[in-house]
Amino acid sequence: MITYEQCQAMDRADPLAPVQDLFDRPPGGRIYLDANSIGAMPKAAPQRLRQLMADGWSRDRRRSWSTGEWLSAPKRLGDRIAPLIGAAPGEVLVCDSTSINLFKLLAGALKLRPGRRVIVSEAGNFPSNLYIAQGLDDLLGQACEFRLVPEGDDPAGYIDQDTAVLSLSLVDYRTGQRLHMDRLTQVAHQAGALALWDLSHAAGAIPVDLNAAGADFAVGCTYKYLCGGPGAPAFLFTAGRHQDAVKPALTGWMGHAAQFEFATGYVPAPGIGRQLCGTPPVLANAVLETALEIWSTLAPHDIHAKHAALSRLLIGLLDQRCPGVPLVSPRAYGSQGGHISISHPDGAALVEALARRGVICSHRAPDTVRFGLGPLTLRYGDLWHAVDRLADILADETWRVAAPASEI
Numbered sequence: 036m037i038t039y040e041q042c043q044a045m046d047r048a049d050p051l052a053p054v055q056d057l058f059d060r061p062p063g064g065r066i067y068l069d070a071n072s073i074g075a076m077p078k079a080a081p082q083r084l085r086q087l088m089a090d091g092w093s094r095d096r097r098r099s100w101s102t103g104e105w106l107s108a109p110k111r112l113g114d115r116i117a118p119l120i121g122a123a124p125g126e127v128l129v130c131d132s133t134s135i136n137l138f139k140l141l142a143g144a145l146k147l148r149p150g151r152r153v154i155v156s157e158a159g160n161f162p163s164n165l166y167i168a169q170g171l172d173d174l175l176g177q178a179c180e181f182r183l184v185p186e187g188d189d190p191a192g193y194i195d196q197d198t199a200v201l202s203l204s205l206v207d208y209r210t211g212q213r214l215h216m217d218r219l220t221q222v223a224h225q226a227g228a229l230a231l232w233d234l235s236h237a238a239g240a241i242p243v244d245l246n247a248a249g250a251d252f253a254v255g256c257t258y259k260y261l262c263g264g265p266g267a268p269a270f271l272f273t274a275g276r277h278q279d280a281v282k283p284a285l286t287g288w289m290g291h292a293a294q295f296e297f298a299t300g301y302v303p304a305p306g307i308g309r310q311l312c313g314t315p316p317v318l319a320n321a322v323l324e325t326a327l328e329i330w331s332t333l334a335p336h337d338i339h340a341k342h343a344a345l346s347r348l349l350i351g352l353l354d355q356r357c358p359g360v361p362l363v364s365p366r367a368y369g370s371q372g373g374h375i376s377i378s379h380p381d382g383a384a385l386v387e388a389l390a391r392r393g394v395i396c397s398h399r400a401p402d403t404v405r406f407g408l409g410p411l412t413l414r415y416g417d418l419w420h421a422v423d424r425l426a427d428i429l430a431d432e433t434w435r436v437a438a439p440a441s442e443i
């Protein structure tokens with residue numbers, strides 16, 4: 036039997052509790068269980084943005100390119116993300132969107148495996164990941180074939196001597212199911228293929244160790260658990276051993292070896308920098324940096340221990356208060372991602388009813404309700420209140436009168 040007092044005691048013992056004060060907590064006692072969608076706002080972000088606009092933009096204008104460290108931001112921010120995903124300094128870059136980074140790295144992986152043309156992915160992968168691979172398949176014609184693993188099948192069985200790259204999301208965006216990155220990367224390598232991982236629903240929540248797994252490439256969103264803000268640029272990872280061998284697919288001037296010599300011919304920059312394409316999003320990078328400055332002060336072990344405890348508590352409370360509701364996510368933490376999902380036949384209406392009671396979560400068709408657990412801002416007591424309200428809504432069936440809203 037879990038009590039509210041136990042949840043409060045967990046909050047008092049939480050080594051990450053002081054970090055909550057560094058984030059905006061909107062009035063009204065809302066409980067945000069949507070870090071899998073957009074993470075919380077660092078309190079420092081609005082002031083950083085105002086200052087950048089006043090000094091960097093309004094006053095200094097173009098001179099800020101040399102004084103404002105704007106051009107070094109993609110690598111600087113990447114180095115701040117690296118420890119959270121098991122990467123070394125110089126292996127992570129912040130730029131573009133996750134979809135665009137996926138395009139760049141899939142194309143690069145295909146070029147690294149001449150004679151092989153297959154991209155293997157799961158049918159249940161995030162749609163943009165599928166569309167990007169379909170687009171590459173279309174663009175490259177005979178040089179590329181996109182092979183989809185049916186939902187529920189083990190991707191290992193679909194990798195063969197034609198496979199150039201295995202492209203998977205570490206965590207399923209609906210169920211929260213975590214794949215075995217180490218094993219699948221190994222299977223890909225044994226077949227001579229490369230492994231590319233989308234860490235969007237993992238980075239900033241669960242332990243990720245790209246280099247221990249031997250991963251070749253990775254991408255991920257920064258606006259989810261990492262709290263980089265709406266539309267924040269994504270990150271990409273290229274293992275050090277591939278950086279100077281991989282040919283960029285988008286050969287823009289920011290990835291040129293000497294971008295300010297304005298030469299006619301393209302020469303890729305050494306290292307991770309060649310994965311840059313165009314001008315960095317300076318304002319968005321500044322906002323993301325306020326979040327990454329917070330992450331850089333924290334021990335990854337504390338972050339992951341808190342996230343694991345939140346996940347366990349949520350499942351315990353759901354079992355206790357909502358026993359008839361099926362859990363979609365696996366029960367073992369080692370198989371879970373950043374969020375915990377349940378299923379409900381009218382999930383969209385349930386999410387709306389919860390929002391009206393101050394609990395913000397998300398729905399994915401047809402029947403999945405997702406609770407994204409941001410370890411830096413959530414309190415254990417929040418989960419008590421959220422499940423308490425969920426139990427009330429299920430008991431009095433107020434979700435039946437809620438109009439489903441359109442959502443992304």
Ligand SMILES: Cc1ncc(COP(=O)(O)O)c(C=O)c1O
Binds near residue numbers: 269
């Ligand atoms: C797993 C996954 N990959 C890729 C994306 C797309 O990211 P972007 O819109 O930055 O391209 C998302 C967006 O939610 C996602 O959940």
